[in-house]
Structures are given as C-alpha cells and as structure tokens.
Amino acid sequence: MPTCDGLVKLQLEVSEAIANKKAVVALESTIITHGMPYPHNLNTAKEVEQTVKNHGAVPATVGIVKGRIHVGLSDNELQYLAESKETLKVSRRDLPYVLSKGLSGGTTVSATMMVAHRVGIPLFVTGGIGGVHHDGQNSMDISADLTELGRTPVTVVSAGVKSILDIGRTLEYLETHGVCVTTFGKTRDFPAFFVPKSGFQSPCNVADEDEAAQLIASARRFGHDSGVLIAVPIPEEQAASSLIIDNAIQQAVEEARNEGILSKEVTPFILNRIHELTKGISLTTNIALIKNNAKVGSRIACALSRQCHHNYSTLSQPSRLKQNAHAQLFTGSTNRGTVHQSIGGVGRNLADCLSRLGLNPLFISAIGKDANGEAVLRFCSHMDTGAVAVLPGRSTAVYCAVIAANGELSLGIGDMDIHQQITEQYVSKFKKQLQLASFVCLDGNIPASTINYVCSVAKEHGTPVLFEPTNCIAACKPFESDSWKSLTYTSPNLQELRAMNEALGLPVPTELPTLMDDVIGVALDMSQPLLKHLQCVIVTLDHQGVLLCGRNEEGTIFLQPKKAPKIVPGKVCAIHYPAIAIEPEKVLNVSGAGDSLAAGIIAGILTQQETHTCIRMGLLAASYSLKSQEAISTSISTDSVNPRQVIDRVWQQPTYHYENKASTNSEQ
Numbered sequence: 001m002p003t004c005d006g007l008v009k010l011q012l013e014v015s016e017a018i019a020n021k022k023a024v025v026a027l028e029s030t031i032i033t034h035g036m037p038y039p040h041n042l043n044t045a046k047e048v049e050q051t052v053k054n055h056g057a058v059p060a061t062v063g064i065v066k067g068r069i070h071v072g073l074s075d076n077e078l079q080y081l082a083e084s085k086e087t088l089k090v091s092r093r094d095l096p097y098v099l100s101k102g103l104s105g106g107t108t109v110s111a112t113m114m115v116a117h118r119v120g121i122p123l124f125v126t127g128g129i130g131g132v133h134h135d136g137q138n139s140m141d142i143s144a145d146l147t148e149l150g151r152t153p154v155t156v157v158s159a160g161v162k163s164i165l166d167i168g169r170t171l172e173y174l175e176t177h178g179v180c181v182t183t184f185g186k187t188r189d190f191p192a193f194f195v196p197k198s199g200f201q202s203p204c205n206v207a208d209e210d211e212a213a214q215l216i217a218s219a220r221r222f223g224h225d226s227g228v229l230i231a232v233p234i235p236e237e238q239a240a241s242s243l244i245i246d247n248a249i250q251q252a253v254e255e256a257r258n259e260g261i262l263s264k265e266v267t268p269f270i271l272n273r274i275h276e277l278t279k280g281i282s283l284t285t286n287i288a289l290i291k292n293n294a295k296v297g298s299r300i301a302c303a304l305s306r307q308c309h310h311n312y313s314t315l316s317q318p319s320r321l322k323q324n325a326h327a328q329l330f331t332g333s334t335n336r337g338t339v340h341q342s343i344g345g346v347g348r349n350l351a352d353c354l355s356r357l358g359l360n361p362l363f364i365s366a367i368g369k370d371a372n373g374e375a376v377l378r379f380c381s382h383m384d385t386g387a388v389a390v391l392p393g394r395s396t397a398v399y400c401a402v403i404a405a406n407g408e409l410s411l412g413i414g415d416m417d418i419h420q421q422i423t424e425q426y427v428s429k430f431k432k433q434l435q436l437a438s439f440v441c442l443d444g445n446i447p448a449s450t451i452n453y454v455c456s457v458a459k460e461h462g463t464p465v466l467f468e469p470t471n472c473i474a475a476c477k478p479f480e481s482d483s484w485k486s487l488t489y490t491s492p493n494l495q496e497l498r499a500m501n502e503a504l505g506l507p508v509p510t511e512l513p514t515l516m517d518d519v520i521g522v523a524l525d526m527s528q529p530l531l532k533h534l535q536c537v538i539v540t541l542d543h544q545g546v547l548l549c550g551r552n553e554e555g556t557i558f559l560q561p562k563k564a565p566k567i568v569p570g571k572v573c574a575i576h577y578p579a580i581a582i583e584p585e586k587v588l589n590v591s592g593a594g595d596s597l598a599a600g601i602i603a604g605i606l607t608q609q610e611t612h613t614c615i616r617m618g619l620l621a622a623s624y625s626l627k628s629q630e631a632i633s634t635s636i637s638t639d640s641v642n643p644r645q646v647i648d649r650v651w652q653q654p655t656y657h658y659e660n661k662a663s664t665n666s667e668q
Contacts, residue, residue: 011072033106150177444474592631
C-alpha cells in the first residue's frame with residue numbers, strides 16, 4: 001500500500017501535523033460504519049474528533065471512500081460512511097479487494113494500525129480491540145487485531161478487550177506475540193470494555209501520559225517491531241452495571257451461536273443485541289469510554305510529541321546547515337552550525353505549493369526505493385504522487401545547502417543523478433494527462449530530451465508551458481533546440497536569463513549590474529529575444545521583487561494564455577513589482593521562495609485573475625516560504641493566498657519600464 005500509487009489521501013491538516021512532528025491521533029471508522037446506529041455513529045465520530053482537538057492533538061480518522069484510503073475525513077465523508085448501507089467492515093485481509101473494486105468501508109483496528117504506521121502516525125485510539133472468542137481454542141476465531149499488534153509498531157489506546165471475548169486467552173495470545181500490554185492508571189487492573197475491571201491484570205501500568213510517552217519512546221528507540229496496548233479503564237461513574245452487561249453478553253452470545261453467525265459478523269451482531277437488551281445502557285457507556293480513550297490518547301500523543309522521539313525518518317532534500325551571524329565558512333575543517341532537514345526540489349516545490357493553493361497537479365518525477373524516498377512520499381501525501389516512479393537500486397535526490405545567517409546560499413552539493421531516469425519513455429506513459437492538462441510546469445533538472453518531448457506535446461495541443469530553469473546549466477536545455485519556441489512563460493533570475501541568451505548565441509554582458517535601474521534595463525534587453533516566441537518572461541530579483549517582461553497591451557502585460565497567434569503586436573515593456581518587505585532576522589530559508597512565487601502566479605492565471613493579482617499572489621506565497629524552515633511554507637493555503645488577501649493588503653506601486661526608460665506610473 002505505498003502512498004505513491006494514489007491509494008492513500010491524507011487530509012492537509014494531518015499531513016502538515018505529521019511533517020511538523022505535532023501530536024496526531026489515528027481513529028478507526030468501523031465504529032462509524034458497523035459499531036453504532038445512525039445518527040449516534042456520526043455524532044460520536046464528530047465528538048471524538050473534537051475531544052482530540054480539545055486536548056491539543058490532530059484527529060486522523062481513517063476510512064475507505066470509493067476505493068481510496070482517507071487519513072482524515074471531511075464532514076461530507078463522515079456523513080457518507082455513517083449513512084451508507086453498502087459499506088464493508090475492512091480488516092487487513094480485506095484491503096486489496098476493497099481498494100481494487102473501488103468500494104467503501106470502515107477500517108478495523110488491524111487495518112487502521114497498518115495505515116497509521118504507513119503514513120507515520122505512532123498512536124491510535126479506539127474503543128476496544130478484538131481478541132480470542134470464547135471457544136477460540138477450537139474454532140480458531142481470533143481477531144486480526146491481535147496479530148497486527150504483534151507485527152506493527154503502533155500504540156493502541158483502548159478500554160481493553162471487548163467484554164464479549166475471552167479476555168484471559170487474549171492476554172496470553174498478546175504475550176506470545178511480544179505485545180507490551182500496560183494499564184493506564186495507578187493499578188494493573190485490566191479493563192473489560194464496559195467495566196473498569198475484568199478480573200485479569202496487565203503485566204505493568206503507567207501512571208500518567210508522561211510515563212506512557214516514555215514507554216512508547218523507549219520501544220521506538222529500541223526498534224521494538226510490535227505494538228503497544230495501553231488499556232484505559234472507563235471511569236467508575238461512567239461504567240455500566242457488570243451484572244446487567246454480563247447477562248446481556250451471555251444471551252447475545254447464545255443467540256449468535258444458535259443463528260449460526262460467524263467470523264467478522266459476530267461482533268457487530270453481539271454488540272447490537274447487547275444494546276437492545278440493556279435498553280441503550282451499553283451504547284451510552286460505549287460513547288463515554290471512547291471519549292475517555294480519546295482524551296487519554298491525545299494527552300499521550302502530545303507528551304510523545306514533546307519528547308521528539310518519533311522513529312520516522314524525515315531525511316530528504318535539502319539538508320541545510322545554517323551558520324551563525326558571525327561565522328566564517330572554513331574549508332578543510334569542521335564548521336559549527338545548525339542542521340535542518342526538509343523536503344525540496346524545484347518540481348516538487350511547485351507541485352506542493354500548487355496543491356496547497358487548491359489545485360491538483362500531477363507530479364511526475366522519480367525517487368529511490370530508500371528511506372529518503374519514503375520520507376518524501378509521506379511528506380507529499382497531500383499531493384498527487386501517482387506518477388512518481390519508485391526505483392530500486394537508485395538514490396533519492398539529495399541536496400545539501402550551507403545557508404548563511406541572512407538566509408542566502410553559501411555552498412550547495414547535490415546528488416541528482418536519479419533525475420536522468422525521468423526519461424521521455426517514462427513521461428510518455430502520461431501522454432493522455434499531458435494532452436488534457438490546462439497548464440504544464442517544467443523543471444530544468446530533467447533531461448533535455450524529456451523537455452523536448454513535453455514541449456512537442458504541449459505545442460500540438462496548445463497547452464501553456466512554464467519553464468523553471470533551476471540553475472544556469474539547466475536554463476540552457478530548451479534553448480539548445482527549437483523547443484523553447486513552445487514555451488509560454490519562463491521564470492529565470494538574471495544569471496539564468498543571461499545563460500538562455502548565450503545558448504541562443506546572442507551577445508550578453510560580461511558582468512551583470514547591481515544598481516536597480518541598470519538591472520531592470522539589462523533584464524528587459526535580454527528578455528526581448530525570448531519574447532519573439534514566449535508570452536512573458538518573469539525575472540526574479542530576490543529581495544527586490546519580480547520583473548514581468550512582455551508586450552504592452554492596453555497599458556499592461558496580459559498573463560492569461562493566448563490562443564494562436566501567441567504573440568500580438570505591441571511594444572516590449574517590463575513591470576517591476578517590489579517584494580513584500582521582511583525583516584532580515586525573520587528570513588529562514590530562500591530555497592523555495594522562487595518556486596512559491598511561480599506557483600502563486602500560476603494559481604492566479606488558472607483562476608482567471610488579472611495580471612497585478614497574479615503577481616501579487618506569487619509574492620504573497622513567496623513571503624510565507626521565506627519565513628518557513630520548510631522549502632514551501634505549510635501556512636500557504638487557499639485562505640492565506642487568494643485574490644481577497646491581495647485586495648486587503650497595501651502594496652507598493654509597480655513601475656513600468658520601456659526601452660530602458662523608467663516610468664513611475666501607478667497601477668493601470
């Protein structure tokens with residue numbers, strides 16, 4: 001069930017919480033689809049999620065909707081699972097069938113554990129786990145929850161084992177499979193779901209959430225490859241009468257046996273009959289214990305997060321060493337600094353930012369089948385990574401950057417060989433998607449032959465293409481053939497723009513200017529040859545903002561893609577948009593600012609915004625990423641970057657430039 005095949009969708013809030021090592025609590029959905037009648041199931045699910053939030057954690061309810069695993073459910077998805085009569089009860093064994101058939105269902109403890117582990121959630125809260133059924137030594141009716149606990153390193157917080165089961169044999173089975181079982185509280189009394197004491201004891205107990213977190217962290221550091229079961233007794237004041245519950249259980253079990261109910265249908269039948277026989281007492285108790293488990297589990301998750309002992313690798317690109325304000329970089333010796341690891345890559349950054357801005361780009365790339373690749377897929381779970389090739393024997397691209405105290409790059413080292421595997425042959429597998437695309441972004445790191453192929457497909461179907469040059473070497477690739485004539489936009493810095501001109505055999509300045517007026521003049525001069533075929537050249541000027549070069553039409557430069565002919569008459573001009581001012585000490589990372597700028601502009605274009613709004617959406621997105629440790633800020637969203645935010649903000653006026661003569665006209 002790798003996340004790269006598009007079978008798993010993480011809710012954005014959940015994805016960001018996992019990436020930022022915040023407290024996340026996984027929740028099952030069988031209780032919604034099979035555990036309670038409607039509308040109690042829906043109301044309880046929402047109340048449990050709210051309980052998790054109230055205690056400082058992020059809820060991640062796991063469910064399957066139309067053949068896709070969702071980690072974090074929307075209100076509409078919760079409603080669908082609660083009301084549908086066609087949902088299945090999905091255990092580990094059922095996942096391949098349900099996913100392949102596009103069906104929907106509630107995940108059991110075993111399936112939820114499996115999913116939680118795959119996406120990097122270390123703790124899961126449920127009502128009660130399954131176990132060994134009475135006479136299980138003969139029938140072999142043993143819940144898959146137990147075997148999952150024996151092989152999946154996820155902590156399960158529950159009110160023990162469902163009281164309809166053989167609790168003694170269940171505890172023996174867990175011991176055999178090496179599962180650490182502990183009671184939460186002052187005693188070792190093992191609970192029996194509806195009642196706080198079963199008559200059995202756990203091997204140990206943890207007094208509070210900090211002790212529980214220490215136990216979990218120790219298991220993870222040691223590499224304990226089985227789960228942990230934390231049994232939480234229901235508070236005495238919320239517990240049901242043991243006599244009423246025991247009598248109801250005995251009658252329900254007898255009825256199930258007489259009616260020949262077997263396998264996974266047994267538990268829902270018995271729980272429903274207990275509800276009927278106790279006249280709703282069991283349901284009230286069930287809801288109370290689930291909320292109590294959610295409260296305890298959330299507190300444990302927060303304590304675990306504080307300890308920062310997650311065992312899930314966040315190694316990826318780029319790794320950054322940040323020097324202190326007075327440091328000098330010495331070669332040949334060890335330099336002191338702060339190391340931070342984050343996910344990066346130009347194409348990935350663009351896809352990440354566009355996804356956060358409400359678009360759904362298909363990300364075509366390649367990673368190694370290694371720890372870094374797994375980390376990338378986990379971090380990018382909010383994106384469509386269905387076209388990312390996972391290649392055994394190859395290393396995921398890694399870039400190590402030494403960043404100065406002002407956020408600027410001092411030194412960079414990259415292992416990017418895997419980009420050569422993004423071949424024309426591989427990309428051609430997605431020709432249909434390319435043909436139907438409304439916009440294509442090209443990362444200059446991919447092979448020139450692949451760039452040429454994509455450009456030819458785009459030209460054939462009139463698809464606008466933005467080329468992000470990445471660096472001076474990659475900037476030349478489309479310009480070494482006629483492929484560049486199929487581009488609509490490109491977003492170089494001044495050095496990359498000069499490299500493009502050199503590739504076309506044009507004269508270029510030996511030294512680039514530093515004074516702003518001269519910079520704008522040179523950028524405009526070097527953009528003019530490109531504008532014979534491109535609609536716009538977007539020159540990034542670091543902290544000075546962005547220069548939009550194109551043809552003057554009705555007092556502005558139109559960014560919206562044009563139908564053929566692409567080039568219209570009009571004088572070439574440039575519009576300079578100053579950047580959003582950010583205090584130097586707040587600049588944490590410049591590696592994704594340009595990609596955020598491009599993504600914000602593209603989002604504006606695709607939502608039919610006028611030119612000023614498009615550029616300012618890009619500048620707004622870039623400002624968020626500059627202040628983020630991550631290449632693309634997790635604060636970027638449709639709420640933080642949109643036309644309304646642009647309108648509500650006070651901006652410096654853009655200036656218009658014609659043939660090196662500046663005009664300080666205000667917005668037109």
